[in-house]
Amino acid sequence: MPPSETQSALPSRSRRRLLRRIAASGLVASQGAAAAELLKPLDVAPSSRTPGAPVLEHPYGVPSPHEAGVMRRSARAWPLPGAASSMTPLGDLFGTITPNGLVYERHHGGVPDIDPDQHRLAIHGLVATPKLFTMNDLLRLPAESRIHFLECSGNTGSEWNGPSGLPVQLTHGLLSCCEWTGVRLSTLLEEVGGVSVSRGAGSGAWLLAEGADAAAMTRSLPLDRILESALVVYAQNGERLRPENGFPLRLIVPGFEGNTNVKWLRRLKVVDAPLQTREETSKYTSLLPNGTARQFAFEMDAKSVITRPSPGHKLTTQGYYPISGIAWSGRGTIRKVEVSTDGGMSWRLARLNSVAQDRALTRFEADWRWDGAPSALLSRATDSTGYVQPTRAALVAARGLNSQYHYNAIQQWRVEANGEVRNA
Numbered sequence: 001m002p003p004s005e006t007q008s009a010l011p012s013r014s015r016r017r018l019l020r021r022i023a024a025s026g027l028v029a030s031q032g033a034a035a036a037e038l039l040k041p042l043d044v045a046p047s048s049r050t051p052g053a054p055v056l057e058h059p060y061g062v063p064s065p066h067e068a069g070v071m072r073r074s075a076r077a078w079p080l081p082g083a084a085s086s087m088t089p090l091g092d093l094f095g096t097i098t099p100n101g102l103v104y105e106r107h108h109g110g111v112p113d114i115d116p117d118q119h120r121l122a123i124h125g126l127v128a129t130p131k132l133f134t135m136n137d138l139l140r141l142p143a144e145s146r147i148h149f150l151e152c153s154g155n156t157g158s159e160w161n162g163p164s165g166l167p168v169q170l171t172h173g174l175l176s177c178c179e180w181t182g183v184r185l186s187t188l189l190e191e192v193g194g195v196s197v198s199r200g201a202g203s204g205a206w207l208l209a210e211g212a213d214a215a216a217m218t219r220s221l222p223l224d225r226i227l228e229s230a231l232v233v234y235a236q237n238g239e240r241l242r243p244e245n246g247f248p249l250r251l252i253v254p255g256f257e258g259n260t261n262v263k264w265l266r267r268l269k270v271v272d273a274p275l276q277t278r279e280e281t282s283k284y285t286s287l288l289p290n291g292t293a294r295q296f297a298f299e300m301d302a303k304s305v306i307t308r309p310s311p312g313h314k315l316t317t318q319g320y321y322p323i324s325g326i327a328w329s330g331r332g333t334i335r336k337v338e339v340s341t342d343g344g345m346s347w348r349l350a351r352l353n354s355v356a357q358d359r360a361l362t363r364f365e366a367d368w369r370w371d372g373a374p375s376a377l378l379s380r381a382t383d384s385t386g387y388v389q390p391t392r393a394a395l396v397a398a399r400g401l402n403s404q405y406h407y408n409a410i411q412q413w414r415v416e417a418n419g420e421v422r423n424a
């Protein structure tokens with residue numbers, strides 16, 4: 001039956017019921033012309049008249065050309081070659097998983113080209129039997145897949161001094177969430193016969209992780225805190241890692257600041273104290289108001305942001321809008337998200353419309369009827385430890401304005417009377 005006949009084939013009683021329902025829904029007022037269209041048979045869609053493109057036009061699939069504007073972008077120009085970042089277009093995405101081509105990138109020395117057949121992972125230091133692993137060795141160990149967010153500790157640093165005017169991609173886009181597949185760190189340490197430093201409270205078992213890139217990114221990590229959750233991964237969202245995200249191997253430390261998730265991983269060394277590398281002394285420490293530095297602030301604190309509507313979006317008519325966003329915590333799951341549409345004077349509970357997973361993005365949504373008046377939209381996350389996302393004033397009071405990293409304050413978007421959404 002050609003598609004044009006399906007509409008008129010509806011029995012007239014159910015057609016009348018359908019039209020009554022459309023009228024009752026209020027859609028008729030705003031879409032009168034569209035509703036009137038339904039009274040006559042629909043035309044055959046132009047795209048139904050001829051066969052479409054063949055299979056294998058794109059042996060590796062690509063998004064619709066109509067989505068060409070959805071891409072990673074950089075917030076600023078970087079002064080040194082290879083040291084740069086690109087940001088995930090959060091305002092254009094749905095659900096909680098970041099597609100591989102849109103995962104943010106942060107490199108300190110560019111993206112190395114590594115032959116997986118030549119690549120080795122060394123596990124050495126205070127272990128019983130130091131070993132070199134090939135990629136094939138790693139693929140023959142028990143695998144595990146887990147969904148975790150990855151956030152650069154510099155994410156949202158643009159807002160320390162107040163609203164930057166930037167859209168959500170450029171304020172919060174050093175954030176992605178993937179399903180990571182690889183080998184548990186604990187399995188690998190068993191493979192080298194175990195660790196020969198006494199572990200437990202007060203002891204000093206640390207793990208030095210180093211990348212094979214030009215920056216030789218190197219971080220020391222407290223072994224006790226990461227042993228149960230860290231993964232050495234070779235795949236993201238079902239396929240091998242992308243070169244820019246660490247191909248062929250990277251470390252995933254769930255909930256810890258992005259830079260500890262060392263890409264192009266070439267060695268793990270068990271040591272008895274942190275090595276005070278460049279990335280934990282001159283970088284990735286925060287200068288506090290009392291003049292001391294906050295070092296080894298590993299966990300990313302609970303945070304949330306509204307992604308739709310967000311700056312760059314425009315509300316076209318008054319009426320119902322879902323407020324949609326994401327929330328996450330480096331210390332566990334998201335317990336609740338509250339939303340305000342009046343600048344924080346009143347709050348109400350949002351629905352969590354994805355399963356709240358451990359150290360992963362959670363999608364929330366709240367109903368809102370825009371009455372055309374200027375509004376201010378905010379979201380506030382509470383995590384499973386009871387920690388509540390702070391206001392900017394509270395965060396600045398605690399950390400001062402010399403802290404570049406770990407900005408997690410409540411974010412406000414203004415809705416103007418003309419429907420424009422702004423970070424102001």
Ligand SMILES: Nc1nc2c(c(=O)[nH]1)N[C@H]1C(S)=C(S)[C@@H](COP(=O)(O)O)O[C@H]1N2
Binds near residue numbers: 107150244261
């Ligand atoms: N070897 C190496 N690992 C690295 C980096 C790097 O420059 N080199 N950048 C780190 C930083 S600062 C972040 S935020 C994350 C970014 O991971 P992504 O590019 O996969 O999003 O990787 C971390 N791991």
Ligand SMILES: [Mo]
Binds near residue numbers: 106151152153
């Ligand atoms: Mo980072």
